[in-house]
Amino acid sequence: MAAFDYVKPPSLESLINDYAQAKSEGAILAGGTDLLVKIRSGLVSRRVLFDINDLHEMKGISDEGDSLRIGAATRICDVADSNVVQSTVPFLSLAASQLGSPQIRNRATVGGNIVSASPAADTVLPLIAMGARLRFGSQGGNREVSIEKFMEGPGQTDIREDEVLIGVVVPKLSNGCKSHFIKVGRRKAVAISVVNIAGWIKTDRTGVIEDVRLVLGAVAPTAIRAGETETFLRGKRPNEVVLKEAARITAGQSSPISDIRGTQKGRRLLVEAWTFRLLQILMTQNEAN
Numbered sequence: 001m002a003a004f005d006y007v008k009p010p011s012l013e014s015l016i017n018d019y020a021q022a023k024s025e026g027a028i029l030a031g032g033t034d035l036l037v038k039i040r041s042g043l044v045s046r047r048v049l050f051d052i053n054d055l056h057e058m059k060g061i062s063d064e065g066d067s068l069r070i071g072a073a074t075r076i077c078d079v080a081d082s083n084v085v086q087s088t089v090p091f092l093s094l095a096a097s098q099l100g101s102p103q104i105r106n107r108a109t110v111g112g113n114i115v116s117a118s119p120a121a122d123t124v125l126p127l128i129a130m131g132a133r134l135r136f137g138s139q140g141g142n143r144e145v146s147i148e149k150f151m152e153g154p155g156q157t158d159i160r161e162d163e164v165l166i167g168v169v170v171p172k173l174s175n176g177c178k179s180h181f182i183k184v185g186r187r188k189a190v191a192i193s194v195v196n197i198a199g200w201i202k203t204d205r206t207g208v209i210e211d212v213r214l215v216l217g218a219v220a221p222t223a224i225r226a227g228e229t230e231t232f233l234r235g236k237r238p239n240e241v242v243l244k245e246a247a248r249i250t251a252g253q254s255s256p257i258s259d260i261r262g263t264q265k266g267r268r269l270l271v272e273a274w275t276f277r278l279l280q281i282l283m284t285q286n287e288a289n
C-alpha cells in the first residue's frame with residue numbers, strides 16, 4: 001500500500017483550508033470502507049488523508065422541523081438506529097440497516113456512501129426519493145445541490161476538487177405516506193445489491209394514488225427515478241392489474257449491465273418482480289412504515 005500522511009483537522013475551518021491546499025493530492029477519510037480498500041488495491045493514491053471523524057459539525061442527526069439534517073460523518077449504524085429517522089423517514093433507516101455488515105455499518109458514513117457514488121449505494125435511493133439536498137463547504141463558501149443532480153455516473157459526481165460534503169438535508173415524509181426499501185443481493189448479508197428499490201406512496205381517503213416516488217439502484221449508471229411509473233400510477237386506484245402494469249413499465253426504464261453479480265436480463269426480471277412486491281407492500285402496510 002502506498003504511504004500517505006494522516007491529518008486530523010481540529011476544526012471544519014482548518015479542514016477546508018488544508019484540504020484546498022492539498023488539491024488533488026488530498027482525500028477525505030470518513031469510515032474508510034471504500035477509500036482504504038481502493039488505496040490498498042492501488043486503484044487510488046493520495047499523499048494526505050484528512051480524517052473528519054472528530055468534527056462535530058459533520059456528525060449527528062438533528063430535527064429541523066419539516067426536515068432532518070444528517071451530518072456527512074454520521075455512521076450508517078446511527079442512521080439505522082435513530083428514532084427520529086425511523087419515525088419520519090423509515091425507509092432510510094431500513095436501507096441503512098441492510099448496508100454491508102454490522103462491522104461495515106459501524107465504520108461507514110452517510111457522506112462516504114453518497115460521495116463514492118456507487119449505482120448500488122443503499123442509502124442514496126431513499127435520499128433521492130425524498131429529494132434530499134447536499135450541503136458542501138469550500139474556501140469559496142457553501143453550496144447546496146440536490147442529490148439527484150449530484151450523481152453523474154459510477155464513481156462520478158458533481159463534487160469540486162476543494163469541496164467537502166458537510167451534511168444532507170432530508171425532508172420528512174408527510175402524514176399519510178408509506179415508504180419501503182427492498183434490497184436484492186446474492187446472499188442475505190454483506191452483499192452489494194444486485195438490484196435495490198426504494199419508494200413512497202400517498203393515497204387519498206378513497207384509496208386513489210395522489211403521489212408516488214420510485215427509485216431504482218444498480219440498474220443504470222446512477223440510481224434513477226422511475227418517472228414513467230410515477231406518472232402512470234398518479235390518479236389510479238391500485239389493484240393487481242395496475243400494480244403489474246406499473247412493474248412492467250418500471251423494468252422498461254432500467255438499463256442494467258451484466259456483471260459478476262447478475263445478468264442484464266436477470267436484473268430486468270428482478271426489477272419487475274420486486275417493484276410489484278414493493279408496491280404491494282406499500283398498499284397494504286400501516287402508515288409511515
Ligand SMILES: Cc1cc2nc3c(=O)[nH]c(=O)nc-3n(C[C@H](O)[C@H](O)[C@H](O)COP(=O)(O)OP(=O)(O)OC[C@H]3O[C@@H](n4cnc5c(N)ncnc54)[C@H](O)[C@@H]3O)c2cc1C
Binds near residue numbers: 052076166191192
Ligand atoms: C465488505 C463491504 C461491504 C459493503 N457493502 C455495502 C452495501 O451493502 N451497500 C452499500 O451501499 N455500500 C457497501 N459498501 C461500500 C461502503 O461501505 C459504503 O459506500 C460506505 O457508506 C462508504 O462510507 P465511508 O465512510 O467508509 O467512506 P470512505 O471510504 O471514507 O470514503 C469514500 C469516498 O468518499 C469521499 N468522502 C467521504 N466523506 C466525504 C465528505 N464528507 N466530503 C467529501 N468527500 C468525502 C472519500 O474521500 C472517498 O473518496 C461495502 C464495503 C465493503 C468493504
